[in-house]
Amino acid sequence: MMNDVENSPIVISGPSGSGKSKLIEYVEAGYPTFMEATGITTRAKREIEVGRMYFVSKAEFESLIATDNLIEYCIYNNNYYGVPKSEFAKLKEYHLMFNVGYSSAKEIKRMYEDTIMIYLLPPTKEELLRRLGDREQERYVLGIKETMAHALQYDYLLLSLTNDMETTTDDFMDIVHQREKAKQKRLILAKNRDFVTNFYKGGI
Secondary structure, X not given: OOOOOOOOOEEEEOOOOOOHHHHHHHHHHHOOOEEEOOEEEOOOOOOOOOOOEEEOOHHHHHHHXXXXXXXXXXXXXXXXXXXXXXXXXXXXXXXXXXXXXXXXXXXXXXXXXXXXXXXEEOOOHHHHHHHHOOOOHHHHHHHHHHHHHHHHHOOEEEEOOOOOHHHHHHHHHHHHOOOXXXXXXXXXXXXXXXXXXXXXXXXX
C-alpha cells in the first residue's frame, strides 16, 4: 500500500444521474487545490467533452495494460476506458478526485489505504429519473444494481442535491477534511442506509 504522498485520493462513485460530474465541477471551481484525475480511453473525442480525458489509440492503451500502468480498465461499447497510475503523482500537489466505479474504487483503496471513498446518491427515485431524462433505461437499471450491491461498502454516503450544490459541496468538504460533524453524520446518512435498502423497493 502506498502512503508516501501528501494528500489522500478521493473516490466519488454513484449511479448514472447521481451528479458526480456536477459535484466535481463545482468543487474544482471553488477550491483550486482540488482536481479530477484524468481518465484515458480509445473512443473518439466528442465535440463537447465533460471531464478530463486522454484519447489514445488501441495499441497505446494495450501497451499500458501490458506494462501494468493502469489502475484498472474496462471495455464499453468496444472502447477501452481506464485511469493511468501516473495520475497518482498529482497527489503531491492536489486533492485528487477519481470519478470511477466500484471495481476501480476498490483497487485505489488497495493501493492507498487512506483513500476517502464517497458514494453519491440522488435524494429521490423521481429526481434520479428526471436527471436521466432520455438516457437509456439500461443505464438506469445498471445504476440501481450497482447501488444495491456496493453503496454501503463505501466510507461515506453523500446526498446529491444538484439544486443546492453549496450544501452538497459543504458536506463533501466535511468528509474530505474529516471534520467531526461529518463523522457524527456518518454521513448524511445513516438515513441513507434506509435510502439504499428502500429506494428501489418494489422492483426495477
